[in-house]
Amino acid sequence: MECYIGIDLGSTTTKAVILDAEGRIVGRGITNSRSNYDVAAQVAKQEAYTNARFEMLSRILRDETGVDKEERESLESHLTAAYAHECFLGQLSRLEQHCRTDLDNPRFDDDRRELLQSVEVIMQGIREHAHRNFQPSATARSDFFRDIAGAAFIDVAAEISRGGGPAFDKLVGMFDRNIIPVENEQETRSFSELLTAAYGRLPDGLRSSVAGLPDTLKAVADTPMEEVRTVGTGYGRVRLPFPKDCIRSEILCHGLGAHLMFPATATVLDIGGQDTKAIQVDAQGVVTSFQMNDRCAAGCGRYLGYIADEMNIGLHELGPLAMASKRRVKINSTCTVFAGAEFRDRLAAGQEREDIVNGLHRAIILRAMSLLARSGGIKNEFTFTGGVAKNPAAVRALREVGEENYGELILNIAPDSIYTGAVGAGTFAMRDVAAGVGANQEAA
């Protein structure tokens, strides 16, 4: 299969999509951006390939086996969860390894034994957490190893130090130091190895539910996927590990991506981790004007991240929590770093958690509104993209504020909205190849 790849190296997350020769999205991958762009891009791409193969599997199961829908879905979700679990355990054992090696440092001479013991307890704790978390029915707090493992790490560490073990700070410091190398290493096992391992984790009943499942899995794993061209975009684009002519500005990519997803798009709002963009596009998806936040990250996605951290809940849970609010609390400061303090203040003042969180969402949207206003207002159709578009409370606030001020809106949000920039980039890759421009892509 011919693959065109778009990679969006965001400030918070790195997204990759794979487009087939017809420009359909066949795979998506996302990972958190990190200090090593190469790795981030590789990991996202790898994830996208994995995702593409799972989609392939899904198609085969649907079209080529007689298995009924319910059973098929059960199999797929189990297999996906088991695959993720497998990857997680791989990373976890690397984390453990790094923690142990780290403790060889002479400055731990005094309490090495205690710390090593704690590591053991913590790892065991995380494994147990993971066991629950990777049930097909479980809703994950986050997609990323750092977040899932980190939260569990903190929980167990707090317990240990409360019980008279090493100081909490010391334990958590261990995580902070060692998560970095883990993130910067890639999974060493191949897709096929991981898939086989995941297959091994399936309950017996499921394993035999489809005749010849192992062969099907092998076929999926062996299907060749050929990377024709990759185009990169995003915050880190000046440092992208790509040849210069395979790089596009994120504004252009977002505009085009939104246009492709919703051809009648006139205005695009993208709220990412550290930046917010308001873009106006014409009928061909060409950007006509735009505004971005400069110099200050107030009111971006990262803000929600800090709040979720503060409450020790997952990003996914934040929106639903806010949706439960019935009152509106007005929040004025959107400085990302102050968010936690403001949250605590308000709690102390007796305000409800969900109302505060709801207010925080509205505050973000209000910030975005001023960028939108500066770029020329909201015109129909209006497409909302970026990570924050996944958040139902942010969407609700956007719709409310938008309609109060600009009348009725056609508000588009694609399930793939976080991939908008990557889709734009992938499409530029296709167009470049079609037009015969651009580099030969060995380098990527």
Added chain:
Amino acid sequence: MTTAIKDASQDRQKTMIAEHFGKLSRAKEDGRKVVYTFVPGNLTELLLNFDLLPVLPEINALQSGMRGKTGDYIQLAEKSGHSEDVCTYVKADIGMLKSGNIGPTGEKLPDPDLLLLSYTGCFTFLKWFELLREEYDCPVVMLHVPYQGDGKITGEMRDYVVGQIRDVLIPELEKLSGKKFDEDRLREDLKRSAKAEDDLVWVLESAKHKPSPIDAYFGGVYYIGPIFTSFRGTEDAVDYYQLLRGEIEERLAQGLGPITPDGVMEEEKYRIVVEGPPNWTSFREFWKMFHSEGAVVVASSYTKVGGLYDRGFRHDPDDPIGTLADYSMGCYTNLNLPDRIDLLEKYITDYDADGFLINSVKSCNSFSAGQLLILRELEKRTGRAGGFIESDLVDPRYFSAANIKNRLESYFQMIEAKRTKG
């Protein structure tokens, strides 16, 4: 900064300025009195009438900016209690004062014998001289110039200003200088002003040609120098503008583009109208962002802060005091927002510009408050590409070259896109 600009007129101007500062440095020994005052709507001819020497703190601030001194000056002022938020011209001036009041030629500027607070088009002027008054033991005279809020100069406004000039200013200046007001001399000086003004207008309007022989913003700030400052009404100014006009006539005949610090501009790719003052601390770098892209500024509002001569105003020797009043009330910063927009719109069409660009400076509320509405209105009315960048006059902390360059590049691309489409 002017090494590459070798026109005779430039040399001439330099000499004039050097002479002026020379006079200033000798003022005390020569027994000449010094008056500090502001540029917009200034009363140069009136000061000339009493042989007073003007010092323009705004010009000092901008020149300090060009010489890279303002960063320190501003910090010094902030250290003494000035807020980060306020106009940096004021802070640069206060900082310069605190560092010994060394002028652009390296000589110490004389202390003022009078602060002439001609209050035209900006409230900050008022505070500025209230602050200077704390430092110098000298009188302040206020000339309150009412704003053209409703877009016109009413009889009451004119009477008010004329009355102040006649009943307040002239007596004070007479007292200070020990000289009597000489109306005939004023008429003679005003005649010379008008003559120089004719030539200036011709020069500015030469930008209507394609390609334009001048850059009416980056080059323009040099062309307006003498007439906006201390030379109006002098023979020097008349000569300078004749010389300048001759040079431009020459360029026009040869079909040449403007001179930039990096040589003659090759191809005129974009014709732009600019609103707002330039940045001084990175003036050359800023200019380069334009000329290296083939962008020529064909008209600008900043070059009208010292008078809207191209809209027909001339100093009128037949009504000497009235004309000074009209001049004070008529400069660009005293126009209301709707009139500013009309004027810019007219420039865009008259000079056949591809687009307009606003350089919004943090310091100057007088210019900046409302510029985003100007942008939108002009886009709507002219359908041409509008651009918006932000910087500051003399605060190096607010000039982000990468940011501005980025915006300018996308802006020029937008013009290109508009062209290929329609």
Added chain:
Amino acid sequence: MTISAGIDVGSGAVKVAIMGVEGGVEKILGSYLERIRRRNVMDVVDESFESALRDAGVRRDQLAYIATTGEGDLIPWRTGHFYGMTTHSRGALYLDPEARAAIDIGALHTRAMRFNEAGRVLQYQMTSQCASGSGQFLENIARYLGVSIEEIGPLSLNSDNAEKCSSICAVLAETDVINMVSRGVSTPNILRGIHNSMAVRIAGLVRAIKVEGVVLMTGGLARDAGLIAALQDKLKDGAAKLAVRGHELSVYAGAIGAALWGAFRHDKLTHQEASSGGT
């Protein structure tokens, strides 16, 4: 002996100091610090208060005054509350009797204050709505770089070629740091770069209050030798009469100062009562 407690509730950590004052001699009897890290503040307060009492070997009923500072006015069982700059100045003076100014860099705010030989605050300046250059910011960066807070200082001191850090926003600076790492800039050079940019801002505050003489760093970041070095560097030129110092107990300055003011107030009140024959 008058025994008093000072509780400094910060946005990053709770600090408690137990002080004894007798005949003009002030002594620190016990102390405790606990970082909050996403836990309920009041629980952390209770825990740290008990631990500090244990450390001092003092019973609760022996305390003449429980003084709070920082966000501590939320504690219902306090005797009185003093504001941060009042307490940090007093604490700084206790820790370093030569000090005539203090710079307190906490998790979110930076403050600079000038005081006299009696600990009376004369002038002060504080950062406002923006968290750039704060402890939280440094903490985020450290987490990104995978170094623990304690290592920041020593690493930064090892820098040979400090990187220029332009971003003023605590959040955007993270991205800057990512860029530096991917360009292969070493961790010490990144940290020193960040320290330098923080120092510029802090120096601005210090200049604004016209300090001369010894300046003591208080608050959590006083433990950061790298920041102190950067600040010493920045303040060297121009104001030659400045000496920036740290103290190993600097982080307790607020708590110490609160306890001392509490004791002072207690003595004053009992004195008043005594002289007025009680009420």
Added chain:
Amino acid sequence: MSIAAPPQTQATGRLGEIIALAQSLYEDIAFKAVADWKAKDKTRRAIGFLPVYVPREVIHAAGGLPVGIMGGGDMTEIVRGDSYFQSYICHLPRSVIELLVSGRLDSMDGFLFPSICDVIRNLSGMFKLLKPDRYVHYFDLPQNFRSNLGGTFYVSELKSVAGAVSAMTGTPVTDERLRESIKVYNANSRAMNALLELRIEKPWLVPAAEYYLLLRAGFLLPVDEHTAMLNEYTLLVQQSDRRALDNIRVMVRGAFCEQPPVALLRTLERAGCYLVDDDFVVGSRFIPDPIAETGNPWDALADAFMHHSLPAASVYDEKHEKAKKLVDRVREVRADGVLLMAPSFCDPALLDQPMLQEALEQAGIPFTSFKYSEDTGQFQVIREQAGTFADAIKLWGTV
């Protein structure tokens, strides 16, 4: 320093009702009260004016209702307002534009922009463009204070406003009517002074937030209703059982235009500061002494503005006596210190500060300064600053 958490000054009964009314007027950013007032009589007209000072007598005499437009406070969500102003311009004009474009100023038949700064000045032009069908006037206040120059000019401005409002209402401003209006406003300013005196004497009876809300009510209510409100409040509050706290007495300067949020005032009081004098909504008492009720009323108004008004950063200090007046006032109200609080990005207020600071320093009066904006939501810094300020004075007494 506070020994215990200060008890919340809760107003109950009739006093509570008055405060509740003032609060609801303050929160009425859609100016419903104005629409209601107009609905009672088809010929009624309301004229909105921006801070600082506008002689409301003239509008009143022409049968109009002068309504203060003091910004959107922290109650207005800024959606489009930000698109009209760069980040380095103060907050007030954004919320005012927001109110305008969202239709919340529709009940105003005209707008006056007194000359206090370039931002307000340019805002007048923006209103002209955005509301071409309304009366929009930049009301130029003289900076020359001679009656034959500034005075004459000012009277011409007054007459131009009177003419415009009269044309809307059909009520010409005769000298007689204008004198009557001056009387009505003099009564208001007497009520205001009585309250201010009480506050200076017993600040615990008149909490800053309540005082502030009452001031704001005066910019919305018809003047006689407001006078009655003030008188009733002043009477009732003296009968209340409010007790004094261990707070210091401070005076506020610099807040003449963009208004701080009410929560900020409460924060200051909680941090241990009684506000005994301030320049909030300064236009409501800009001319403290009664204006001449006989003679030529136009000249009386001009004379009052030019020679009997309070100092403000936007008025030229011709006699060079601003510093002295400040120090005198501190002594007069027996303030322990001064809070110089100015709106962020406000050139007039911030450029004034160094001069005021110098004067206070010379006089040995403690002061502290900070910036705010009308939608400031984080008070920690301000609380710390004010609290430390109060601590210092309490622990060590005044100078």
